[in-house]
Amino acid sequence: MAISSNKKAFHEFEILEEFEAGVILTGTEVKSVRAGHISLKEAYVKVWNGEAFLVHAHIAEYECGNLNNHDPLRIRKLLLHKRQLKYLMGKTAEQGLSAVALKVYLKNRHIKVLIAVAKGKKLYDKRRSEREKELKLTAERALRNSIKAR
Numbered sequence: 001m002a003i004s005s006n007k008k009a010f011h012e013f014e015i016l017e018e019f020e021a022g023v024i025l026t027g028t029e030v031k032s033v034r035a036g037h038i039s040l041k042e043a044y045v046k047v048w049n050g051e052a053f054l055v056h057a058h059i060a061e062y063e064c065g066n067l068n069n070h071d072p073l074r075i076r077k078l079l080l081h082k083r084q085l086k087y088l089m090g091k092t093a094e095q096g097l098s099a100v101a102l103k104v105y106l107k108n109r110h111i112k113v114l115i116a117v118a119k120g121k122k123l124y125d126k127r128r129s130e131r132e133k134e135l136k137l138t139a140e141r142a143l144r145n146s147i148k149a150r
Helices: 006-012 026-033 081-092 121-147
Strands: 001-004 015-023 044-048 051-055 077-081 095-108 110-120
Touching: 001 077, 006 015, 006 081, 006 095, 006 121, 015 095, 026 110, 044 081, 051 081, 077 110, 081 110
Parallel strands: none
Antiparallel strands: 001 095, 015 077, 015 110, 044 051, 044 095, 051 077, 095 110
């Protein structure tokens, strides 16, 4: 069950590979995420000291929280396998590749983050992908209408 997704990432980046990661959250953050108060618009993954961190993911303060509520923009640690971390470190060190957060969802009562190794699109690539999406939609509509006409 998807809680939040980063639609801007699919427009701005070409997704090369995806990883599922756990995320370390505090109690009020978990309650706020389960309520759907999370934004991944500008979220990305930063790897340093052999650890991965989710940066700029905005989790709104929990409404029923007290003075010890969490900071909405704090950096959160991601839980990945060592092999995935090494791969991610190598890919993000390459020129033009970065790691972005795509989606936050629930899996067996645990909150997971789908992260991806992505390459930034140029303006003409964005236009081409928009055109392809429109062509695919019109073809699907025409097919649907021809099936209804029978």
